[in-house]
Amino acid sequence: MTTATLKAKILAELEQLPEEALAQTLAYVQRLNAAPQIASSEEAMQAYLASEQEYNEVYTRLMMG
Numbered sequence: 001m002t003t004a005t006l007k008a009k010i011l012a013e014l015e016q017l018p019e020e021a022l023a024q025t026l027a028y029v030q031r032l033n034a035a036p037q038i039a040s041s042e043e044a045m046q047a048y049l050a051s052e053q054e055y056n057e058v059y060t061r062l063m064m065g
Contacts, residue, residue: 039047048062054058 014022014025
């Protein structure tokens with residue numbers, strides 16, 4: 001499903017909400033926007049690989065213990 005389709009469906013659902021639910025919906029969407037974004041597994045792996053290269057000597061010493 002495309003982003004445009006999802007947005008259209010969300011807007012259609014919003015149009016059907018009773019007025020008292022709109023404030024709650026707005027607060028929920030604002031919390032979603034304010035929440036820290038979770039890194040994708042690809043981003044997490046790239047960060048790990050970068051740290052592994054940067055701290056290779058430290059990791060080696062820890063493993064030899």
